[in-house]
Amino acid sequence: MYAIGIIAAMMAALAYGMSTVFRALGARRVAVAEREGGAPAPSETDSAPSMSSTMSTLTDPAFILGTVMVVVGFAGGALAARFLPLFLAQSIVSANLVVTALAGTFLLNITLHTRDWVAIWMVVLSLCMLGISSSPHTDDHATDTFHWVLLGVAIGIGALGLFGVYRFGKYAAFFGGFAGGLQFGVIAIAVRVLDGVAPFEPVTLLTDPAAWAIAVAGASGFFVQTVALQVGAVNGVTAVLVVGETAGPSIIGVLFLGDHAQPGLGWMAVAGFIGAVIGAILVAYYGSGDPDHFGEAPEELGGWRRGRADPE
Numbered sequence: 001m002y003a004i005g006i007i008a009a010m011m012a013a014l015a016y017g018m019s020t021v022f023r024a025l026g027a028r029r030v031a032v033a034e035r036e037g038g039a040p041a042p043s044e045t046d047s048a049p050s051m052s053s054t055m056s057t058l059t060d061p062a063f064i065l066g067t068v069m070v071v072v073g074f075a076g077g078a079l080a081a082r083f084l085p086l087f088l089a090q091s092i093v094s095a096n097l098v099v100t101a102l103a104g105t106f107l108l109n110i111t112l113h114t115r116d117w118v119a120i121w122m123v124v125l126s127l128c129m130l131g132i133s134s135s136p137h138t139d140d141h142a143t144d145t146f147h148w149v150l151l152g153v154a155i156g157i158g159a160l161g162l163f164g165v166y167r168f169g170k171y172a173a174f175f176g177g178f179a180g181g182l183q184f185g186v187i188a189i190a191v192r193v194l195d196g197v198a199p200f201e202p203v204t205l206l207t208d209p210a211a212w213a214i215a216v217a218g219a220s221g222f223f224v225q226t227v228a229l230q231v232g233a234v235n236g237v238t239a240v241l242v243v244g245e246t247a248g249p250s251i252i253g254v255l256f257l258g259d260h261a262q263p264g265l266g267w268m269a270v271a272g273f274i275g276a277v278i279g280a281i282l283v284a285y286y287g288s289g290d291p292d293h294f295g296e297a298p299e300e301l302g303g304w305r306r307g308r309a310d311p312e
Helices: 002-036 051-058 061-083 086-093 096-107 114-133 144-167 169-193 202-207 209-231 234-256 266-286
Strands: none
Touching (some): 002 051, 002 086, 061 086, 061 169, 061 209, 086 114, 086 266, 096 234, 144 169, 169 209, 169 234, 202 209, 234 266
């Protein structure tokens, strides 16, 4: 089961990474189509997209393909959450950041500099440390109160996320990405403790508050991430999403679900986890500019300080 969990988590990382790129491609195509149709560009103080543009993005063929891959990623992530410690499962799934960055260079014409590669490899090596140090033993049981709290948290984060992506202006992409990540983290925790799975009992499954938490978190997390991809750079949005979906479940797993490292390798697990989060934050920092839907932004400078070259 441990090996199945590892394979499932890797499948989820690949599917989620490609999904993000295809959905970002859909957002770009809608933005270009709207400009060609004479729609005004969002102002600097009000960068939130209109609801109609979000709906148009949801129906774009590239976005639909990305949505299908989200379903594949969810299936892989669910298996991983059942069979692996959450700090390992979510960290492997967070490697979708690397997939997004690499695929974005081909499909979105994003240039990666040395600093980006250093941050990406920091994430990869940190994930290797986590894999080596993690224990294969997990606990799937939680109290009824824990299940209800999960549902409440999903509703609360969903409401804040929907408010933030349309009200926080230039910070909407950061907030939407992080809120989406927290919701995906809620899904991982809920899948882990879900009742009625083994043995399969449909009534128990459908009446479990954790099942409703999955539905609420999945729908709202998907939507706020979509809006974030409309107004923010794909690598930056993905990086803060990764931090949200990795840190929360990992901490909850250790505190409440008995997740732990191999004896004597706790230091490696801590170092790997911190490295993965810091690496994701660095990718977010270096890739958190505005989305260049129209190919008009000056080329990004390649040094260790963020900035753009002066336009000629």
